[in-house]
Amino acid sequence: MRTSQYLLSTQKETPAEAEVISHQLMIRAGMIRKLASGLYTWLPSGLKVLNKVAAIVREEMDKAGAVEVLMPVVQPADLWEESGRWEEYGPELLRVKDRHSRDFVLGPTHEEVITALVRNEISSYKQLPINLYQIQTKFRDEVRPRFGIMRGREFTMKDAYSFHLDEESLAATYEKMYTAYSAIFTRLGLDFRAVIADSGAIGGSVSHEFHVLAASGEDDIAFSTESDYAANVEMAPAAKPETAASPSGETGETLAVKGETVSELAASAALSEAQMLRVTLVQGHQEEESSAESWVALVLRADHALNDVKAEKLPGVAVPLVKASDEKAKAILGCAAQFADATNLPVTTFVDYSAAAMADFVTGAGESGKLKTFANWSRVPEQADIRNVVAGDPSPDGQGVLEIKRGIEVGHIFQLGDKYSKAMNCGVLSESGKHQLLTMGCYGIGVSRIVAAAIEQNHDKFGVIWPDPIAPFKVALIPMNMHKSQRIKETAEALYDKLTGMGIDVLFDDRKERPGVMFNDMELIGIPHSIVIGERNLDNQQIEYKHRRTGEKQLLDIDAAADFIAAL
Numbered sequence: 410m411r412t413s414q415y416l417l418s419t420q421k422e423t424p425a426e427a428e429v430i431s432h433q434l435m436i437r438a439g440m441i442r443k444l445a446s447g448l449y450t451w452l453p454s455g456l457k458v459l460n461k462v463a464a465i466v467r468e469e470m471d472k473a474g475a476v477e478v479l480m481p482v483v484q485p486a487d488l489w490e491e492s493g494r495w496e497e498y499g500p501e502l503l504r505v506k507d508r509h510s511r512d513f514v515l516g517p518t519h520e521e522v523i524t525a526l527v528r529n530e531i532s533s534y535k536q537l538p539i540n541l542y543q544i545q546t547k548f549r550d551e552v553r554p555r556f557g558i559m560r561g562r563e564f565t566m567k568d569a570y571s572f573h574l575d576e577e578s579l580a581a582t583y584e585k586m587y588t589a590y591s592a593i594f595t596r597l598g599l600d601f602r603a604v605i606a607d608s609g610a611i612g613g614s615v616s617h618e619f620h621v622l623a624a625s626g627e628d629d630i631a632f633s634t635e636s637d638y639a640a641n642v643e644m645a646p647a648a649k650p651e652t653a654a655s656p657s658g659e660t661g662e663t664l665a666v667k668g669e670t671v672s673e674l675a676a677s678a679a680l681s682e683a684q685m686l687r688v689t690l691v692q693g694h695q696e697e698e699s700s701a702e703s704w705v706a707l708v709l710r711a712d713h714a715l716n717d718v719k720a721e722k723l724p725g726v727a728v729p730l731v732k733a734s735d736e737k738a739k740a741i742l743g744c745a746a747q748f749a750d751a752t753n754l755p756v757t758t759f760v761d762y763s764a765a766a767m768a769d770f771v772t773g774a775g776e777s778g779k780l781k782t783f784a785n786w787s788r789v790p791e792q793a794d795i796r797n798v799v800a801g802d803p804s805p806d807g808q809g810v811l812e813i814k815r816g817i818e819v820g821h822i823f824q825l826g827d828k829y830s831k832a833m834n835c836g837v838l839s840e841s842g843k844h845q846l847l848t849m850g851c852y853g854i855g856v857s858r859i860v861a862a863a864i865e866q867n868h869d870k871f872g873v874i875w876p877d878p879i880a881p882f883k884v885a886l887i888p889m890n891m892h893k894s895q896r897i898k899e900t901a902e903a904l905y906d907k908l909t910g911m912g913i914d915v916l917f918d919d920r921k922e923r924p925g926v927m928f929n930d931m932e933l934i935g936i937p938h939s940i941v942i943g944e945r946n947l948d949n950q951q952i953e954y955k956h957r958r959t960g961e962k963q964l965l966d967i968d969a970a971a972d973f974i975a976a977l
């Protein structure tokens with residue numbers, strides 16, 4: 410690209426309304442222009458960076474097995490009524506009417522649209538799991554749009570949504586996304602941390618945010634000085650069920666236990682030895698039966714210990730449901746509750762916490778009050794309430810003390826569970842031929858926010874210093890007084906042709922400007938490498954290379970210059 414044909418739009422003055430350095434530099438370097446509050450036009454240099462960020466995100470998502478789609482920005486209100494968010498969402502949701510007075514929203518996120526899509530397109534368990542993503546404009550009517558595109562009202566997000574038959578499959582994709590996000594932010598050249606995030610109202614689900622560390626960040630992140638612990642300070646603990654003192658006593662409630670195996674769970678629930686034996690007996694049958702009802706029936710019918718229970722030698726029947734899907738857990742608990750009601754015997758059950766937390770059936774089950782449910786808390790990260798911590802407080806994980814740093818949230822991954830699939834009835838035919846609701850994950854990246862976050866971490870008093878992978882141009886070609894020297898012009902044109910021919914992104918400053926003006930502009934824009942062509946060095950068939958970040962200069966033979974740049 411030649412500056413003479415480009416829209417450079419650099420400016421010297423720091424705009425008065427820009428509070429943070431990235432906002433100031435994006436305006437001064439000619440990357441964005443404000444249209445209205447929270448609405449920005451991307452100028453060529455800004456757009457080039459935005460597209461490079463998007464390309465890296467796209468590559469890593471594809472690599473992680475996600476499939477790209479593109480959904481509309483405008484969404485019918487009906488879908489939002491179905492999910493319940495038409496009422497819940499609040500004033501960040503921009504609502505509009507069409508000419509027929511039908512209600513629509515400008516999508517702040519796309520759970521409703523994707524769930525409706527999957528409900529229609531996917532009918533069999535054989536098509537799962539699937540992870541669909543898009544890179545699309547979002548609109549949120551932010552109460553306080555600020556810091557330029559860092560908190561815009563219209564912004565670009567990569568949002569992905571995965572659909573699964575069970576929690577294990579969801580956990581596996583979540584893990585893949587966690588890894589893909591780490592790869593993305595590493596490739597972008599950013600100093601980032603994955604932190605534990607507030608899992609919101611749905612206890613038991615798992616959530617992480619990815620933060621770029623910067624003083625201008627809006628979030629406080631608490632780090633342990635001794636361990637890997639890092640969490641967003643806005644995080645509240647998930648609602649943990651009360652811990653049981655003993656499995657006997659009050660019934661009809663859900664209590665927290667921990668364990669990977671059934672015996673660990675039984676131990677954590679302080680079951681008696683006799684009950685432990687019972688648990689082990691039942692466990693033996695768990696894998697053999699696919700249908701929940703038949704499985705419970707089998708367990709209970711084949712229960713030669715049942716007579717002992719009746720003779721009150723054992724305090725009840727234990728039914729372990731470790732790693733059961735919500736659907737299966739629900740069916741088994743239903744059977745167990747029926748059994749408890751019919752026999753008037755106490756029944757102890759174990760469910761995975763995610764199933765327990767999301768299914769209101771758990772606490773209500775067992776009308777007779779004979780069903781006792783233990784929720785497996787193992788997969789739920791311990792989330793201490795750290796909303797009011799200050800630096801120097803002990804860490805929640807028992808190691809070191811807390812350090813507080815500012816972070817910019819650039820990514821957020823979340824195990825959603827069945828919130829949307831339940832409300833919108835999104836399911837498939839399972840292997841046993843039954844309708845089964847799906848469990849979901851969602852994964853967002855603030856593609857446009859990353860551009861600002863990268864500048865917060867990469868700048869000096871002269872301007873932006875782009876990490877190479879997202880620089881608008883790799884190299885600035887700066888001929889001094891080209892319009893007075895044929896020799897300089899020829900050298901510059903030849904090098905420009907050679908570099909562009911090699912597929913290198915070059916900004917050729919062919920303006921009739923003083924060298925100082927050119928140097929300042931190229932530094933302000935933040936191009937990582939530059940080549941200066943001047944009379945004195947040309948006498949020795951040389952040009953000057955300068956590294957933007959370190960300021961190091963080096964003379965290169967003209968013939969070797971292109972290969973040198975290509976190898977950087």
Ligand code: ATP
Binds near residue numbers: 549561562565820821
């Ligand atoms: P924040 O806490 O900053 O308001 P959020 O938690 O509301 O963000 P998510 O719903 O998690 O945002 O959306 C996914 C990603 O989209 C965020 O991690 C962030 O990088 C980006 N994002 C959210 N809101 C904005 C915005 N107003 N402008 C630019 N990017 C945004």
Ligand code: MG
């Ligand atoms: Mg927000």
Ligand code: MG
Binds near residue numbers: 818
């Ligand atoms: Mg947030």
Ligand code: MG
Binds near residue numbers: 818
């Ligand atoms: Mg978030």
